[in-house]
Amino acid sequence: MSYETIIIGAGLSGLAAGIRLAHFGKRVCLLERHTTIGGLNSFYRLRGRNHDVGLHAVTNYNPRGSKSGPLPRILRQLRFSWDDFGFFPQCGSKISFPGVTLRFGNDPGLLESEIATRFPGEVEGFRRMARFVEEQPWGTSFPREQTARTLLNEYLRDPLLIEMLLYPVLFYGSASPHDVELTQFLILFRSVYRDGFARPYEGVRRILSLLVKRYRQLGGELRLRAGVRHIESRDGKAVAVILDDGTRLEAGSILSSAGSVETARLCADESDPGRDRLAADRVGELTFFESIASLDVPPVDLGIPETTLFYCSRPRFQYANPAEPCHVDAGVICSPNNFAYDQPLEDNTLRLTVMANNRFWFEQPDEAAYQAQKRDWNGRIFGAALQHIPDFRSHIVDLDTFSPRTIRKYTGHLNGCVYGAPEKSWDGTTPLSNLFLCGTDQGMLGIVGAMFSGISMANRHLLGGQG
Ligand SMILES: Cc1cc2nc3c(=O)[nH]c(=O)nc-3n(C[C@H](O)[C@H](O)[C@H](O)COP(=O)(O)OP(=O)(O)OC[C@H]3O[C@@H](n4cnc5c(N)ncnc54)[C@H](O)[C@@H]3O)c2cc1C
Incomplete structure (x- = not known):
């Protein structure tokens, strides 16, 4: 069996990439080791109740009609309408530390006014920092040594306010302890404090059902219980995948959402006794x-x-x-x-x-x-x-x-x-010229971020820059 592209993993990034490729008539196959789709953000029914696996809130929410931000772009690229995802906005959130709380919501003005009340000497610095974040074009990347704390310390002085602001941002996306690289902080700060939170009434199952239905309508193939055991390569190129049951599927290119170290191990020689320890320092x-x-x-x-x-x-x-x-x-x-x-x-x-x-x-x-x-x-x-x-x-x-x-x-x-891994692969490339990463270890996280990652990696590497 041979495909133009094989995608490893039917989580949000893999599904979004699959739709994008299928839209352009590519012969694409999504391989998922599990019995169901969704990966880190799936859903299940237990003792008569519906549960999401991980969903707290869809971050990066923009209200209907917004032109900028990743959500409108995802809707355009996947050809969904605002109503398809059925988002309802959050009621309001709070950061609570000993003796002080800060409320925030989908209106960034609320957080600013909370800071003005609780940390009056800091509000001007916060405004300037928020302006700096806003002015950075989408996708701006900074040297790895520049981190969230570097930026926060430049604009703010109160260590408690710095901790409070960092907390939701780290909790909702940092793979590194205590801090996060500046490139990712900008994305996370916007996703939590500028854009905000929403949820479909039916939870993540609504988003996943839409994605998989659209993917199949466009002719995409999805194989569940189809774990990839090995990626075969020749002359610096991936040529095929071997599934857990030994099936061999050839591919012109591969997009993996399994993770960077996980994907590197799939590429290693299966008989290599060191395969399971490969790149252990990067996990x-x-x-x-x-x-x-x-x-x-x-x-x-x-x-x-x-x-x-x-x-x-x-x-x-x-x-x-x-x-x-x-x-x-x-x-x-x-x-x-x-x-x-x-x-x-x-x-x-x-x-x-x-x-x-x-x-x-x-x-x-x-x-x-x-x-x-x-x-x-x-x-x-x-x-x-x-x-x-x-x-x-x-x-x-x-x-x-x-x-x-x-x-x-x-x-x-x-x-x-x-x-995932603390070190992200922002361009999605790997040592094999036709094997690319998407999702968590490419650097874009969360439901919206993962879909955005799948779309942008498909556009950039597999559709010749389209979109
Ligand atoms: C507890 C928890 C809470 C969360 N809360 C939120 C939240 O509130 N809001 C939000 O926006 N995001 C949240 N997230 C994060 C969000 O779920 C993820 O960032 C996003 O789903 C990642 O998608 P992905 O496609 O990159 O990866 P994954 O979802 O990890 O998808 C990868 C897929 O690849 C499959 N796979 C791996 N290896 C192989 C292989 N060798 N062969 C075949 N298949 C393979 C896996 O089974 C998986 O299905 C949460 C996550 C968790 C776990």
Whole structure:
């Protein structure tokens, strides 16, 4: 079997790239190891309730009619209308540190006025910094040594404000501890503070269903349970993939959303005993533990109205691989109920996400020990969060949790890293001239970012710069 392009992974970046290629009549095949699509952002049904795998909020949301920003561009490039994704805006979010909170929403003016009230001496610096971010053309790239902290320290003086502003940005996209490279900070800052959050009423399943339907209508082929075991190359070019079941598929080019180190290992000789350790120093470490509580009442009735609440019980937020199994002092509380829908959601849900130590979760000796640790840490996370929200525990009617182990199992991302490797490949190229990266390790994250990445890598490398 032979294709013009094979795409590895049917997550958001792979699906978007697939649509783009199929639009231009390319013979394209999407290969997905799992039984379903969506990757890091999929959905499932458990004991009669619908859940998203990861979705807190679609970041980078622009309201109907916006001309600039990645979302309008995605809609144009994939030929969807504003109504297709059915987005509803957030109700409002908050950053809560000891003794001080900052509210923010889809109107950037709210954050500015909160800073003017809580940090009056800093508001002018914040305005100037926001202007600087705004003035950088989309896709501007800076040397790796320039980071978010470099920029924040240039414009702001109060260390608490710097921590508070960094917190949502790091939590929603940094693969590096404590900081993020400036190129990515600009994207994340806009996606969280300038554009804002939204969610389809039906969650991520609405977006994924649209994408896969469109891809198939255009003649794209999707193979599930089709893991790629090896990428075969000759004379500096990828020529074929070998699937887990031994099937060989030839390709003129390959686009991989599996991750940069993961893809490099697929290219290595299968008989090489060092293959599983290849580029080990480039694998990320940061990952999360999440508790999903189904409640018998909407969270707002319990005094939890925020769409997302970034809480930290200490003046400094430790964005790092924690020494303990979960870092319970800081996290994100969010609810799919807290968006401005035109009708209430049927299920009431609260999600609590904290940083987790991947090794601890990988090294549990057996299933019983693993489940016991999940229950124990879930209880600790809930207990610690009560410093920031009313006690909701008596309203829990069902509970699900996932750990770094779950993320690794369902996405193949090494170490269960949600944001991939710290070093991004902004141009998407690899040592093989016709093998390219898209998605998380190309550098664009989140639902909108991943789709944007798939589209731009397809345009640039596989469609001769079209679009
Ligand atoms: C807990 C959590 C919360 C999140 N919250 C949000 C949020 O609120 N808002 C937001 O915008 N984003 C959120 N994200 C991030 C967002 O989900 C990701 O950035 C985005 O989905 C990444 O898409 P991708 O296509 O780059 O990669 P992935 O989704 O990882 O897709 C890669 C796909 O490739 C497949 N694959 C890997 N190796 C192989 C192989 N060898 N052969 C075949 N298939 C393979 C995997 O199974 C996977 O399906 C969250 C993620 C998580 C995990």
